[in-house]
Amino acid sequence: MVVKILGLIDLIAGLLLIFGAGVSLPWQIYFILGALLIVKSFLGGIPKDPASIIDLVVGLVLFLAIIITFPWYISLIFGILVIQKSILSFL
DSSP states (O other): OHHHHHHHHHHHHHHHHHHTTSSOOOHHHHHHHHHHHHHHHHHHOTTTOHHHHHHHHHHHHHHHHHHSOOOHHHHHHHHHHHHHHHHHHHO
16 A cells, blocks of 8 residues: 555656646645655665665656756656656556
8 A cells, every 4th residue: 555655656746747847836846746755765775776766866856846947858758757667556
């Protein structure tokens, strides 16, 4: 059950990265999801699990998205990585 909840967090973050570029969303959403992904990456064990590195990088991208605007292709790449990771957690 916990894996499914964490996968849902990944799915929401990925959808936000892919579709959130054209929509004006409050910065608190980016901040909360970024913080959740960074905490989740440390729970997974960064040196042992490459998927935790993806969580860490996407969390940092979400934090930086508050300050700067990323090109659409960078958000698309990270969004696809996180959605792919979330789909595998639902299996």
